[in-house]
Amino acid sequence: MNFKNEREFAQKLDRQDNLAKYRDEFIFPKVNGKEVIYFVGNSLGLQPKRARKYVDEVMDDWANLAVEGHFYAEKPWWDYHERFCQPLSEIVGAKPTEVGVMNTLTVNLHLLMVSFYQPTQKKYKIICEEKAFPSDQYLIQSQVGFHAKTVGFDVNDAIVEINRREGEANIRIEDILSKIDEVGDELALVLIGGVNYYTGQVFDMKTITEAGHKVGAYVGWDLAHAAGNVELKLNEWGVDFAAWCSYKYMNSGPGNVSGYFVHEKHHNDKDLSRFAGWYGHNKERRFLMEPQFDPVHGANGWQISNLPILSMAPYLASIELFSEVGMPSLIAKRNLLTAYLEFVLHEIDKETPNTQFEIITPENQEERGAQLSVYLHGQGKELFNYLMKNGVITDWREPNVIRLAPVPLYCSFEDMYEFGQILKTGILNN
Structure with a gap:
């Protein structure tokens, strides 16, 4: 596929995504009143909305049945x-x-x-x-x-x-x-x-x-x-x-x-x-x-x-x-989503001459999952802090690596594009 680093292109991919509806199954934290771009599902996944129902069901059975819940709960x-x-x-x-x-x-x-x-x-x-x-x-x-x-x-x-x-x-x-x-x-x-x-x-x-x-x-x-x-x-x-x-x-x-x-x-x-x-x-x-x-x-x-x-x-x-x-559908979206994120990173790299991104995760899709680890040459933790303050939740690993996990169940292609724009602004302003 010939990718484009354009919002309209990313939105088109989202419209074609059969799993896009599952994004609404999750609760996103907010920064500055806006849902975050969440890249740390490799550390802690977002909360499924239906999780509360399952927990409440156990709490209700405990309240109403006590020990009998072992045998008579739903x-x-x-x-x-x-x-x-x-x-x-x-x-x-x-x-x-x-x-x-x-x-x-x-x-x-x-x-x-x-x-x-x-x-x-x-x-x-x-x-x-x-x-x-x-x-x-x-x-x-x-x-x-x-x-x-x-x-x-x-x-x-x-x-x-x-x-x-x-x-x-x-x-x-x-x-x-x-x-x-x-x-x-x-x-x-x-x-x-x-x-x-x-x-x-x-x-x-x-x-x-x-x-x-x-x-x-x-x-x-x-x-x-x-x-x-x-x-x-x-x-x-x-x-x-x-x-x-x-x-x-x-x-x-x-x-x-x-x-x-x-x-x-x-x-x-x-x-x-x-x-x-x-x-x-x-x-x-x-x-x-x-x-x-x-x-x-x-x-x-x-x-x-x-x-x-x-x-x-x-x-x-x-x-x-x-x-x-099903895992086959998840993996298919994962591959496309991760590839698009990789493309966006390379495009932003071209537009920010003072920074070089080294993706240390293997390029071969058979050797990677929903994660890209990026070594930020010419940038320090200030850039990571900028991302966090501007609604991109990712994580930092010493000496100079951010890990990005575009989880296919709830991350969108427009997230990948928007992240690139925030990243670019952060580099040019730091």
């Missing part, structure tokens, strides 16, 4: 989490029995590592990416430190980071594969973010998973920036486990409940370690209060605690939107 609480299995399976490319909802992201990764990180003195290393999100770094460091004390391996060489080449913003797939081969029999686990939070790079999860399995390692993925954003085929790719937060692209609310995946090939493995709890026990016998743990078959067998219904309610509301739209 959506009974005791199996509330099962309503997520089908729609989530479609979002992450899994079978309904392979997905569940519980806890928060890092908690779930810790719990899944109970099953999938069982190091020995000879097989104890973990491969992760350089500059992973800090929670993942802390998670892996603490897991390695915990096991090193009892197993007896050298904690200093247990974590193997895949580095970017000098002068490059992204990690090359060939460097990941060669490092997996190099570590070989000592590799216990590959654990990488499916989409790098800083650059927006989407990793080739299928190829990396195959490489990890080839040397006898488990492979897991942190899908915080991938779920609801990029195409996933977790079952087909043979991924061992994965987890994701629900409050970014899936709009469930701040710090909300996490989703997780355990491949069906592990469901009948009685030797696989796990931390057990009451809600992972055989559903039909749960209220018999039996002394021996008998896990529910499937991913729900990794459940531990009673369900956080009030947290799940807004997530269920958002999942309903995803079911209506």
